[in-house]
Amino acid sequence: MPKSKRDRAVTLSKTKKKGREHKETIVQSIRDAVEEYNSIYVFSFENMRNLKFKQFREQLKSTSRFFLGSNKVMQVAIGRADSDEIRPGLHKVSKLLRGDCGLCLTNMPIEEAQRIFNEYEDHDFARTGSIATETVALKEGPLDQFTHEMEPFLRKQGMPVRLNKGVVELVGDFVVCEEGKPISPESSRILRLMGIKMATFKLNLICRWSPEDYEVYQEGLQGSDIESS
Numbered sequence: 001m002p003k004s005k006r007d008r009a010v011t012l013s014k015t016k017k018k019g020r021e022h023k024e025t026i027v028q029s030i031r032d033a034v035e036e037y038n039s040i041y042v043f044s045f046e047n048m049r050n051l052k053f054k055q056f057r058e059q060l061k062s063t064s065r066f067f068l069g070s071n072k073v074m075q076v077a078i079g080r081a082d083s084d085e086i087r088p089g090l091h092k093v094s095k096l097l098r099g100d101c102g103l104c105l106t107n108m109p110i111e112e113a114q115r116i117f118n119e120y121e122d123h124d125f126a127r128t129g130s131i132a133t134e135t136v137a138l139k140e141g142p143l144d145q146f147t148h149e150m151e152p153f154l155r156k157q158g159m160p161v162r163l164n165k166g167v168v169e170l171v172g173d174f175v176v177c178e179e180g181k182p183i184s185p186e187s188s189r190i191l192r193l194m195g196i197k198m199a200t201f202k203l204n205l206i207c208r209w210s211p212e213d214y215e216v217y218q219e220g221l222q223g224s225d226i227e228s229s
Helices: 012-036 050-059 071-078 090-094 110-119 148-156 185-194 224-228
Strands: 039-046 064-068 101-106 121-124 136-138 161-164 167-170 174-177 199-209 214-216
Touching (some): 012 064, 012 071, 039 090, 071 090, 071 101, 148 161, 148 167
Antiparallel strands (some): 039 199, 064 101, 121 199, 161 167
């Protein structure tokens, strides 16, 4: 009986090599981009939406290049200390690659880059685990925004509803979510049905480096905070 392909052993050294080669490719791509572009920005992001970010990046592809992924790999690419940085001062940028962030290498004028990042935001439906930005409460009575076909689904989400002459009716007050508290899977589905968007995808500039100067935009990141990271 022939062996199943799923039973074939995989040499771990091969998978490790592939992963290492991928990281080395990213490192080299970043280093090449450092030589090509005038400025490097570190930016953080909130409520990342991959499709929206892809569209944002596409709009700037003629002037900029973006890198997201492992902060450690990006740090290795530009240098984590003044002894291994690929350009003077880049170890300062490396120290700010923490948490949800990325690199933007660009030839845009400073004012234009700042404006584009500061103005960009896109509203979307909140996902499970997100923090509610407001309290949404429904009063007892008819719910005209829902059709009668939705009544079984709403009950599954924990809403005390019934059909009354073909109209979805709430038999008691119901709190969908509370401000400052995590949104449950059920609440997330109800908010989507109600068309309420609580998540805002934003990009925040952290710092900018160029061969001529370096500046930090986010307060609280200068001085001892940078040195201790």
